[in-house]
Amino acid sequence: METIKTLNKWANGHTYLPLDLLRIALGAFLFIKGINFMSDSAMLMQLFKPMENFAGGMIIIHYVAPAHFIGGILIAFGLLTRWAIIAQIPILIGAIAINFVGKMDTNNLLLAIVTLLVCGFFLFYGSGKHSLDYYFKMQQ
Template sequence: MNTVKELNKWANSHTYFTLDLVRIALGVFLFVKGITFITNIQYLADLISPIDKIGGGMFMVHYIAPAHMIGGIMIVFGLLTRWAIIAQLPILIGAIIVNFMGEMHSQNLLLAIAVLAVCVFFLFYGSGKHSADYYFKMQK
């Protein structure tokens, strides 16, 4: 717990508006991706078909889209950002694995790696000063 507090103190003292814009862009991207998956469920089923043999295919279909939508909204507002990103990590790691197990799409692979890298950054950095987390913390 002290490590999280130390990370928050460091992040709040080194916060920049640009990083908040990157966090918001990440959240909007994830939300739009979730909307895309919900409106075209067959596309999502085709994407996860290479790892569907492992099992839990229907669970993945019902987890990915809502996790992207709800997590995206939470990341945009900076509300429980680390928890929202933790929910995204298995999806993003699965997106990278799908590219190696199925047909390789280099553009999708690069996008998944980039989003994973940004998520890992914000997992350690937190939501920053311009967020709901910081606002609620200051209300005490």
């Protein structure tokens, strides 16, 4: 817990508007991907075709779209940012793994790697000063 407080103090002391805009863009991207997965479930099933024999395949399919949808909203507003990113990390690792198990799509692989790296950054950096987390913390 002390480590998180130290990271939050550092992040709030070194926050910049471009980083907050990057966090908002990441949240918007994940939100849009969640909407895409919800509206085109056949495409999501096609993505998971190489991994259909693994246990829990249907649970994974029902986890991805809502996690992107809700997590994107939370990340964009900076509310429970670290928790929302922790929910995204297994999905992004799976997105990278799908490219190696199934048909290799370099655009999707690159997009998943960049998104994972940005999520990893915000996992340690936090939500920053221009977020609901910071606003609610200051209200206490």
